[in-house]
Amino acid sequence: MIMSKSKEYSNGALTVVWKLDLCIHSAICVKDLGEVFHPRERPWIKIEAATSEAIINQVKACPSGALSYYLNNEKEATLEKSNEEIIKIDVRENGPLVVHGNCSVTLTNGNVELRERITTFCRCGMSSNKPFCDGAHRGAAFKG
Numbered sequence: 001m002i003m004s005k006s007k008e009y010s011n012g013a014l015t016v017v018w019k020l021d022l023c024i025h026s027a028i029c030v031k032d033l034g035e036v037f038h039p040r041e042r043p044w045i046k047i048e049a050a051t052s053e054a055i056i057n058q059v060k061a062c063p064s065g066a067l068s069y070y071l072n073n074e075k076e077a078t079l080e081k082s083n084e085e086i087i088k089i090d091v092r093e094n095g096p097l098v099v100h101g102n103c104s105v106t107l108t109n110g111n112v113e114l115r116e117r118i119t120t121f122c123r124c125g126m127s128s129n130k131p132f133c134d135g136a137h138r139g140a141a142f143k144g
């Protein structure tokens with residue numbers, strides 16, 4: 001099984017997980033909570049720059065699922081609860097297919113990737129990370 005490359009950023013109470021391969025670079029995190037998210041700096045997440053509540057709300061707005069979080073004292077309960085969710089699928093206008101919920105994806109080469117929370121699938125055919133969306137639909141002026 002192949003897992004997405006990830007990095008964790010913690011303030012002691014909260015840990016934000018960033019999965020590089022899932023990020024479609026929508027920049028919603030940067031636009032809405034710029035004091036925390038600085039893509040041109042390393043580390044790019046300054047977790048001490050806002051309250052845990054503000055960070056959690058912003059992470060929940062991530063359209064690709066590249067950002068997730070867990071409360072350090074509740075990690076086991078959070079993971080257990082997320083496995084019980086019903087999968088929801090949204091078709092974004094002129095954008096990707098968005099799957100909400102944990103899933104496993106079997107790729108054409110037979111590798112299996114486990115995806116948590118949100119997965120975006122390419123509908124325009126232009127992604128360089130197929131079958132996953134990388135945001136190429138915007139430059140391709142995809143309509144659908």
